[in-house]
Amino acid sequence: MPEAEFFQKLEEQFESALPFVAYRKPILTGDRATVTAFLQQDDELNYTENFTESGFVFAPFDTSEKAILFAENTSEKLHFEQVVSEEGTAVLTSQKGQISEEKKLGHIELVRKAVSVLRAGEMDKVVLSRREEVELKEQNRLQLFKELLKTYATAFVYCWYHPKIGCWLGATPETLLKVEGRRFKTMALAGTQKYHGTTDVEWGEKEKQEQQFVTDSIVENLKASGVEDLERSELYTSKAGNLLHLQTDINGTLVSTDVPRNVSTGYGNIISALHPTPAVCGLPKEKAKSFILSEENYDREFYTGFLGELNLQKNVQRSRTRRNVENLAYRAVKKETNLFVNLRCMKIEDNKAVLFIGGGITKDSVPEDEWQETVNKAETMKKVLLK
Numbered sequence: 221m222p223e224a225e226f227f228q229k230l231e232e233q234f235e236s237a238l239p240f241v242a243y244r245k246p247i248l249t250g251d252r253a254t255v256t257a258f259l260q261q262d263d264e265l266n267y268t269e270n271f272t273e274s275g276f277v278f279a280p281f282d283t284s285e286k287a288i289l290f291a292e293n294t295s296e297k298l299h300f301e302q303v304v305s306e307e308g309t310a311v312l313t314s315q316k317g318q319i320s321e322e323k324k325l326g327h328i329e330l331v332r333k334a335v336s337v338l339r340a341g342e343m344d345k346v347v348l349s350r351r352e353e354v355e356l357k358e359q360n361r362l363q364l365f366k367e368l369l370k371t372y373a374t375a376f377v378y379c380w381y382h383p384k385i386g387c388w389l390g391a392t393p394e395t396l397l398k399v400e401g402r403r404f405k406t407m408a409l410a411g412t413q414k415y416h417g418t419t420d421v422e423w424g425e426k427e428k429q430e431q432q433f434v435t436d437s438i439v440e441n442l443k444a445s446g447v448e449d450l451e452r453s454e455l456y457t458s459k460a461g462n463l464l465h466l467q468t469d470i471n472g473t474l475v476s477t478d479v480p481r482n483v484s485t486g487y488g489n490i491i492s493a494l495h496p497t498p499a500v501c502g503l504p505k506e507k508a509k510s511f512i513l514s515e516e517n518y519d520r521e522f523y524t525g526f527l528g529e530l531n532l533q534k535n536v537q538r539s540r541t542r543r544n545v546e547n548l549a550y551r552a553v554k555k556e557t558n559l560f561v562n563l564r565c566m567k568i569e570d571n572k573a574v575l576f577i578g579g580g581i582t583k584d585s586v587p588e589d590e591w592q593e594t595v596n597k598a599e600t601m602k603k604v605l606l607k
């Protein structure tokens with residue numbers, strides 16, 4: 221479908237107050253990418269039951285709340301092919317939208333409090349976040365989505381809308397879970413510094429340790445959930461917009477009972493082994509989560525939740541030939557799941573954007589530096605807002 225028609229359909233969906241999501245997965249190779257949309261035909265709020273369904277899922281941070289589903293079989297599905305140039309080089313030209321000294325001191329105080337709890341040995345790590353409001357100029361939501369598509373080629377870029385929930389946009393670098401057949405991939409992503417033209421950089425002990433916590437915890441939880449053939453990559457530096465992170469890729473094989481095609485248990489087990497990872501919550505998980513819920517003083521809603529494709533049918537072209545079907549490729553249907561952690565995101569409310577940003581705190585954190593890290597992370601969304 222032509223791009224203009226795609227966006228026209230989304231505009232009509234907004235005007236009719238009907239739910240939709242439009243998104244593009246990270247572009248890893250080549251210069252063409254598919255932008256996809258799911259358009260729900262009514263304004264019902266539907267939820268997943270243990271992640272057995274097919275569709276697009278949008279889950280909040282708090283696991284006691286359900287994940288919203290746009291079901292594949294009742295949504296209209298649209299696509300357009302996008303030609304992508306180099307990852308955008310947009311720079312933040314304006315410092316508007318700066319937040320008050322009071323908010324800054326509030327965040328620093330929160331980090332200080334966490335550091336003393338961490339030094340007392342009650343937790344190893346906690347991820348603390350804040351909200352920041354930026355007034356919107358004349359940009360509408362779909363224009364912002366187009367800007368995100370242009371600026372962040374290697375991120376999962378999306379615009380999600382439900383009239384009963386609101387509109388969220390983001391460009392996240394973090395994969396929660398990718399599954400094809402029985403093979404799965406995830407990642408441990410943590411530690412942040414600004415990108416200054418090279419990925420060949422030194423990392424401090426605090427960043428290495430906070431990333432190690434994430435890797436160890438993911439591997440341990442996956443082992444306990446019974447997956448097989450676990451492998452992890454070397455630690456490396458990855459780029460996300462104007463930032464660099466430390467990353468370890470982790471992959472393995474699901475036990476057959478976790479594959480929804482065979483049994484109705486869905487991906488509930490592996491998702492609860494992973495979410496929320498110590499990249500967005502902390503260690504030990506439950507202590508960190510209750511610290512966050514009681515001390516952050518606001519509702520994260522969908523920030524640090526997850527979102528993406530769930531059990532979508534994927535047509536696979538097999539090149540193998542068979543005796544009777546010589547040289548004839550045949551097709552097999554596979555299911556594919558691609559879930560991402562909802563980071564570097566914002567919620568649109570009337571004529572303002574609410575940005576959500578956070579960072580991992582350990583006993584070695586310097587509160588002022590942690591504040592600055594949230595300022596740097598906020599630039600990911602501000603680049604498209606403050607043009």
Ligand SMILES: C=C(O[C@H]1C=CC=C(C(=O)O)[C@@H]1O)C(=O)O
Pocket residue numbers: 347349394409410411412465498499500563564576577578579580581597
């Ligand atoms: C919680 C966020 O980032 C996480 C992912 C990568 C690096 C992080 C860090 O260095 O603290 C965070 O764990 C956020 O962007 O709001």
